[in-house]
Amino acid sequence: MPALDTPKTLFEKIWDAHVVTQEPDSPAVLYIDLHLVHEVTSPQAFDGLRQRGLRVRRPDRTFATMDHSIPTRDRDRPIADEMAARQVAQLEKNTTEFGITLYGLRQNAEKQGIVHVIGPELGLTRPGLTIVCGDSHTSTHGAFGALAFGIGTTEVEMVLATQCLLQRKPRTAQVRVSGSLAPGVSAKDIILGIIARYGISAGTGHVFEYTGEAIRALNMEERMTVCNMSIEAGARAGMIAPDDTTFQYVAGREYAPKGEDWERAVAAWRKLPTDEGAVYDAIFALNASELEPMITYGTNPGMGIPITGKVPDPAALPELAARTALLKALAYMGLRPNQPILGQPVDVIFIGSCTNSRITDLREAARVLRGHKVSPKVRVLVVPGSVQVKRQAEAEGLDRVFTEAGAEWREAGCSMCIAMNGDQLEPGQMAISTSNRNFEGRQGKGGRTLLASPLTAAASAVTGMVTDVRTMAIDKP
Amino acid sequence: MSQFTSLTSKVVALPRENVDTDQIIPARFLKTTLKAGLGDNLFADWRYNPDGSPKADFVLNRPEVKGYRVLLAGDNFGCGSSREHAPWALMDYGFSVVISTSFADIFRNNALKNGLLPVRVDPDTHAQLFSLLEEDPDVELTIDLASRTLTLPDGRRVSFPIDGFSRACLLNGVDEIGYVLGMGDKIANYEARTAK
Known part of the structure; x- marks a missing residue:
């Protein structure tokens, strides 16, 4: 038996404190303290509960919001997309039937927002907890010293039914x-x-x-x-x-x-x-x-360079698979090998998503945009991560900074990060996005995404091309 | 529930690395509240032109691959989003096995829970499988879960890793949710022990 004072990592302490049972040759049964639910990855899980005749074991540890498929404007009107409207209605029905608190478009709407923004904002996310959600960016909550990770819908059903997950220790x-x-x-x-x-x-x-x-x-x-x-x-x-x-x-x-x-x-x-x-x-x-400001040039988040760098040359890669992948990525992106990324014209700027839609992100973007106009060549969307972030930004006058600069100021949601809610790129359009994924079509079929920080996105909004914020005269934070 | 024992099938080759779940099933198809019916839009943006017609050069649009149940893909298959719609779409289309040199964690979990078997092979075997298929697209592979082996047409057998628990669940069609529900007392004890 190990000594009581065997040094442990943060992860091991939380893991050990949450193992309900560890049967031989089996994964651990891990207790989940907080289960966050949204409209896209939960309907099939609730259907599963109904088919089994089960209740949610701990509705008091389960919280729901809607963020992925909801529009970020015209919230006073019914959702135009019929499938999205059905999905949202389904979450309302499921949370009512199973006794789960919902921060929705109608219920508790003053606290609705992106699931990974509202968890911390409400104080649900706290150190030492195990937190799951049917969303891969649940890793966000780990910033508090929690063990937080994304799960699939079958696992959502398991957590709803048992408040536990079968997990092999990573x-x-x-x-x-x-x-x-x-x-x-x-x-x-x-x-x-x-x-x-x-x-x-x-x-x-x-x-x-x-x-x-x-x-x-x-x-x-x-x-x-x-x-x-x-x-x-x-x-x-x-x-x-x-x-x-x-x-x-x-x-x-x-x-x-x-x-x-x-x-x-x-x-x-x-x-x-x-x-x-x-x-x-x-x-x-x-x-x-x-580090310099970083920006991606390709079709996965690993394809990134310092903003003063050049787009890599496939010919310089010795390995065939890597060369092929880069060639495909550059063809999709419409970028040339060895071109400087600075000065690359863009069509859209998206400031938002669970990565960068919190109040400090918006303050950073506003610090750059204050007193500037966005380039007439670009469309700029600023999408707060939650209704509370939106209210706070408006109290600070950030919304006016954005709208006076010529940007669109939207309602809280995932918006153009996931392109399943009406906010999306047109085929061939290129965006600088503060979101997290530049996969092919992620922001709209045929759309091209350059991932960067809110500072870089805001600076590029002014010029209409990839711009190094360090070359702009801006206010100190 | 989900079950897998063994199968012999021809193989669809998709020689791309880092196939993310947004490619497997784009987000705009995630507005469904059902599991079924996603196969038509598997790899939608690689498979269809903007007008909805099939792209002739995409492998799934070759008429002969209909009914093939094994997908051979590049490294780090299933990265990105946690959407279980990815394995649902692959299975709804008709795949039962994906072979790669590695799988993203969440995809792998989701696949196993649906009876879609992720078969991890070493880079040499992986390269051999691709060249074998290039020489003869009608090659058949046998995947046997009980013996954890992949059998090549020349009779060579390659073993693949899978933990004992997942293997037993798939072989016997164990309902994992039922399994954990059966531990209700232990869960209640844990809750009592950790409540203030």
Whole structure:
């Protein structure tokens, strides 16, 4: 039996505390503290419950919202897309029937938003919890020192029915980010830098823990941006040890513990960080001081370069598979080998998504756009991540900064990140997007996506082409 | 529930790496509230022209591949979104096995829970399978779960990894949700132990 003081990682502490039972030669039965539900990946799971005649085991640990298939304008009118309207109505019916709190378009609408924005915002997301959702960007919640990961619909059904999941213990990887970010370089550039360096399957089978002074220096919303895209490196979960920054963010939120419970909770959370001497299965590293703003040029999030760089040349790649993949990607993107990415004209700027739609993201974008007009050549969408983010932005006058610059100011939702709600690129259009995926057609059939930070997106909105924010005169934060 | 024992089938070759689930089934088809019917839109943007007509150069549009139950694809198959609609679409189309050098974690889980078998092979075997198919598109492979083996036409057998639990569940059609429901007491004990 291991000694009581065997050093453990943050992940191992949370894992061990949530194993209900571990039968021989079987996956662990892992208890789930918080289950977030949205309209797209849940209808078949609720149907499964009905077929089995089951109830939701812990409706008090289950919260739903609608974000993927809902429109981000004309909310006062019925949803025009019949299938989307049916899907939304189905979630309303399911949450009513099974007694689940819904932050929807009609119920509790003042708190509706992207599932990975409202969880933290409501104080549902807290250190030490196990959190799942039928959405791969559930990794976002790991920013609080929670074990949070995406699941499929069959697993959604299992969690609804049992509040547990069958899980094999993943391996751990430390992602050490040293140094400090230069002005104009952001959390988004850290994660795009990591994925560009290590590739989109480096994290397969692993849970990431981001460590290092560059991570500690980030605020909670920046940490969420980093953890959000863990899945783009193949890691189902990405975590950051909780600290005072975390506790200050959680304190006072609707579902956060209060009074003595709060004191007890913080004392427990302080024990969560990885012990000295604990061992990870893999180690990745990045020096934040060397980072420039990053941007992608291809059709997966690993195809990224510093913004002052050039589009890679397939001819320079020795391996056939990699060369073929790059050729295909550049053909799809309409980019030339060796062209500088700076100055590449774009058609659309999208500022939003579970990666970059929180209030600090909008403040960063507004800092660049204040007093500017967007280029007449581009369409600019700014989509807040939640109704509460929207209200806050409006209280700060950010909406006027955007609209006076010529951008569209929308209602909260996934919008153009997923192109299943009316917001999408036309075939051949190129966008700079603060979202997380540049896969073929992700933002609309035939659409082309360059992933970048809110700063880069806003700077490029002014010029109508890929622009280095560091060359613009902007206000200090 | 979902079951898999063994099968022998011809093979569709899709020599692309990092096939993400947005390619397998684009998001605009996720507005359905059903599992069935997604096969028609499997790989929709690679498979159809903007006017809906089939693209002649895409492998699934070759008439002879109808009924093939094995898909041979490039590394890191199923990356990206957690949508279980991806394995639903592959199965609805008629696939029962996907062979690759690696699979993304969530896709792999989702596939296993639906009886779609992810068969991981080493890079050498993977390359051989592609060249074999290039020489003879009518090659048949046998995949046997009980013995965890892939059998090539020349009789050579290659073993593939799968954990014992998933294998037993697939072979016996175990309902995993039923299995965990059967642990209700243990779950209740855990809840009692961890409640304040």
